[in-house]
Amino acid sequence: xxxxEEPWGTGLFGCCSDIGVCCFGFxxxxxxxxxxxxxxxxxxxSGPGCCYALCPCLTCMFAGTLRGEIRTKYKLPAxxxxxxxxxxxxxxxxxxxxxxxxxxxGVAPAGAYTFSDPQLTAxxxxxxx
Numbered sequence: 001x002x003x004x005e006e007p008w009g010t011g012l013f014g015c016c017s018d019i020g021v022c023c024f025g026f027x028x029x030x031x032x033x034x035x036x037x038x039x040x041x042x043x044x045x046s047g048p049g050c051c052y053a054l055c056p057c058l059t060c061m062f063a064g065t066l067r068g069e070i071r072t073k074y075k076l077p078a079x080x081x082x083x084x085x086x087x088x089x090x091x092x093x094x095x096x097x098x099x100x101x102x103x104x105x106g107v108a109p110a111g112a113y114t115f116s117d118p119q120l121t122a123x124x125x126x127x128x129x
Contacts, residue, residue, distance in 0.1 A: 008076060009104040012086065012093050018100050025096040033063065033095045039102050040069050060088035063095065070098050074105055 015022040025032045034049025048066070052059060064084035071078060086094045 006075060008097060008101055010097060010100050012090065012097050014100065015093065015096050018096075018103065021096050021099045021103065025092055025099065029092050029095055032099055033066075036070075036095065036098050036102060037066055040066065040073060059091055060084045063087040063091055067094060067098060070101060074101065076101075 010017050015025075021032070030049045030053035031045070033052040034045030034047070037043065037048035038045035048062075051062060055062075061084060064087045067083040067087065070076070071083070
């Protein structure tokens with residue numbers, strides 16, 4: 001069970017703590033944002049990713065909203081004004097921090113199969129008569 005308020009797993013400038021997320025964010029930031037939204041909301045990643053790429057002047061508002069959803073889900077310290085400001089000033093770092101937090105908390109991507117998924121179990125053995 002989570003504490004009432006836990007700090008973020010890594011800081012805003014902690015990109016080097018997960019090079020894979022850092023590279024993904026560097027090469028395709030809208031894709032990483034879409035993936036974050038998909039993992040938190042359980043929706044497709046294409047809509048949020050396209051909005052992030054095509055509406056850069058509105059990024060701080062809708063990306064700040066997703067950051068707020070992540071804080072609520074993981075019971076991170078509340079600071080809604082800072083969510084928008086963080087995305088206004090350094091959105092790439094914020095998206096990477098959010099991705100590291102989601103990864104740290106162990107959220108599987110929406111629609112992803114895991115080894116415990118019943119669809120991946122072997123069928124029952126049948127006898128041929």
